Amino acid sequence: MTSWTGPLFLSLLFGFVELISAQIKYSTPEEVKLGAVIGNIAKDLGLDVSTLINRRFRIVSGPQDALFEVNPNNGVLYVHKNLDREKLCDRNVDCLIDLKIVVENPLEIHYVTVEITDANDHAPMFVEKEKVLEITENTLPGARFQLPGARDPDVGINSVQRYKLSQNDHFNLETRERGEDKIPFLVLQRPLDREQKTNHCLILTAMDGGTPLKSANLNLTLMVLDINDNRPTFSKEVYSVILQENVAFETLVIKVQATDLDEGANGDVEYAFGGDMNAKVLELFTLDKNSGEIRVKGQIDYETADVFKLDVQASDRGQPPTTTDCSVIIKIQDVNDNEPDIEVTSISSMVPEDSKHGTVISLISVTDIDSGLNGKVMCSLTGNVPFELKPSFKENMYSLVTKDTLDRETLSHYDISITATDYGEPPLSTFKTLSIQVSDVNDNVPEFSQSPLELYLTENNNPGALIYSVSANDKDLNDNAAVSYLIIRGKGGHNDMASFLNINSENGHISALKSFDFETLKTFQF
Structure with a gap:
C-alpha cells in the first residue's frame, strides 16, 4: 500500500497551477482617514471569503503598496497611509496607483488600480506679495x-x-x-x-x-x-x-x-x-x-x-x-539610455520532479522607462533548460513554466538566466539569475547490488548467528531513499526454508533460526 500512495499524494500537492487574472478599478479622494475602505476586492472578484487566508490573499507589488493594505479575513482594501495627491502625482491630471493582488491554490493574479481624486486642500499663492x-x-x-x-x-x-x-x-x-x-x-x-x-x-x-x-x-x-x-x-x-x-x-x-x-x-x-x-x-x-x-x-x-x-x-x-x-x-x-528592469515574483523555490508541463514557477515583470522602441522589451531564457517563458495578457508580463520532464536524480538544481533586451539602437540588456531546486518524489525502486545471489552455509551452524548480509540502494532522497528488508514467506510447506530464516529490516543482516544438516538438505532458495 505504501509504495503507491506516496507518489500519488505528492502529485496532487504539486500539480499543475492554473493562472487566472482580472483587473478592477476604484476611486478615492485624497486626505481620507486612515483605515477608510476603498472597496471589497474579494467580493468584486467573486472570491470565497472563507478561503482567503488559506490562499494567502495579499498585495505583492511595488513600494507604493504601503499606501494600502488588504484585510485577509474579508478581502477589504483600505487606506494604510495618508493619501496626499500632490506628493504622489505632482500636478498630473490622472493619479493612478497600480496594485497586484495574488491568491494561491489555484494561482490567481488580479490588477487593481486606485485613482486618487483631487480635493481643494490648497489655496492659490503668489511668490511675491x-x-x-x-x-x-x-x-x-x-x-x-x-x-x-x-x-x-x-x-x-x-x-x-x-x-x-x-x-x-x-x-x-x-x-x-x-x-x-x-x-x-x-x-x-x-x-x-x-x-x-x-x-x-x-x-x-x-x-x-x-x-x-x-x-x-x-x-x-x-x-x-x-x-x-x-x-x-x-x-x-x-x-x-x-x-x-x-x-x-x-x-x-x-x-x-x-x-x-x-x-x-x-x-x-x-x-x-x-x-x-x-x-x-x-x-x-x-x-x-x-x-x-x-x-x-x-x-x-x-x-x-x-x-x-x-x-x-x-x-x-x-x-x-x-x-x-x-x-x-x-x-x-529620447535616447536609449536606460536598461530594462526585471522583477521576479517566485511562486515556489522548490519544484517537484514530477511536475506537469506548464507548471508555473515564477512571475516575471519587465519594464523600461524609455519611450517608443527604446522602451519596448523582449524577454528570453539563456541556455538549454526545461523551462520556458509564457507571455501574459498584459504587456511585458511573463510566467516561467516547465516545458520538459524534470528528473532530480539527473539534475537537482537549475540556475536560470533571464535576459531582457530593449529594441533601442544600440539595444540595452539586463540579466537576472533565478535559482530553482528540484525536489524529490519516490520514483525509483531500490536495487540490490547483485541478483540472483548465491551464498554458502556451513552445516551445523549456530541458530541465530549471522549467515550473510544483503544491501540495496535507492536513487531517491531522504525518506524516499530509506530501504527496509524482509524475507518473503511461503505457505509453510515442507520445502519452505524461508520460515527458518530471519532478516534485520534496517541493515539486511540474515540469520538462521535453526541448524542445517548437509545430509538432509543440500540447497534451497528464498
Whole structure:
C-alpha cells in the first residue's frame, strides 16, 4: 500500500497551477482617514471569503503598496497611509496607483488600480506679495505686460481658474493658456500721462474653481516713466526646437532675437528669463543676456521631463527700459539610455520532479522607462533548460513554466538566466539569475547490488548467528531513499526454508533460526 500512495499524494500537492487574472478599478479622494475602505476586492472578484487566508490573499507589488493594505479575513482594501495627491502625482491630471493582488491554490493574479481624486486642500499663492512695474507714458494702448502667475498644487477645477483685476481706468486683464497653467497679462487700454498721475496701485486676484472658492492677492504698483517710445520686438512670438537628451553642457539650444527701432541705449537689447520661470528650468538652461543664446548647463533627461516651456523677456537699455516677451518650447528627444528592469515574483523555490508541463514557477515583470522602441522589451531564457517563458495578457508580463520532464536524480538544481533586451539602437540588456531546486518524489525502486545471489552455509551452524548480509540502494532522497528488508514467506510447506530464516529490516543482516544438516538438505532458495 505504501509504495503507491506516496507518489500519488505528492502529485496532487504539486500539480499543475492554473493562472487566472482580472483587473478592477476604484476611486478615492485624497486626505481620507486612515483605515477608510476603498472597496471589497474579494467580493468584486467573486472570491470565497472563507478561503482567503488559506490562499494567502495579499498585495505583492511595488513600494507604493504601503499606501494600502488588504484585510485577509474579508478581502477589504483600505487606506494604510495618508493619501496626499500632490506628493504622489505632482500636478498630473490622472493619479493612478497600480496594485497586484495574488491568491494561491489555484494561482490567481488580479490588477487593481486606485485613482486618487483631487480635493481643494490648497489655496492659490503668489511668490511675491507685491510687484512693481515701470511703464513709459507714451506706451501705446494694447501693450501687454506679463504678471507673476499664482501657483496652486491642486489640479483640474481646484487649481487656478481665473484672475481678476481691481477696478481702474487704464488697464484690463488678459489671460493666456500655457498647458495646464494660466498666465495673466496686464493690457494697457488708455494712454498714460505721468504729469496727471505718477503711480497706479492695483490688486491682482487669483481664484481657483473649488468649493468653497479659494483666492490670493498680489499688490501691483505701476510706475509711469518718461519717453522711451519703442519696445523691442522678437522675430517670433513662439520659438520651438527639438533637443536630444544627455547632450553635452554648453550645447547651443536656440538663439532668440529681438530688435528695437530706437537709437543708442534705447535700442540696445538685453535678454532675461521671465520672472515666473520654474526653478528646474533655471538649473538646466542659461540665457546670454547680450546674444540671446540659450545653452544647456544641466543634465537633460527625457524620463524626467519631455518638454520645457521658457518665457524670455527682451528689454532695451533706455531710461526707463521697455520690454517684450516670447515663448521658447524645447521638446526633448529620447535616447536609449536606460536598461530594462526585471522583477521576479517566485511562486515556489522548490519544484517537484514530477511536475506537469506548464507548471508555473515564477512571475516575471519587465519594464523600461524609455519611450517608443527604446522602451519596448523582449524577454528570453539563456541556455538549454526545461523551462520556458509564457507571455501574459498584459504587456511585458511573463510566467516561467516547465516545458520538459524534470528528473532530480539527473539534475537537482537549475540556475536560470533571464535576459531582457530593449529594441533601442544600440539595444540595452539586463540579466537576472533565478535559482530553482528540484525536489524529490519516490520514483525509483531500490536495487540490490547483485541478483540472483548465491551464498554458502556451513552445516551445523549456530541458530541465530549471522549467515550473510544483503544491501540495496535507492536513487531517491531522504525518506524516499530509506530501504527496509524482509524475507518473503511461503505457505509453510515442507520445502519452505524461508520460515527458518530471519532478516534485520534496517541493515539486511540474515540469520538462521535453526541448524542445517548437509545430509538432509543440500540447497534451497528464498
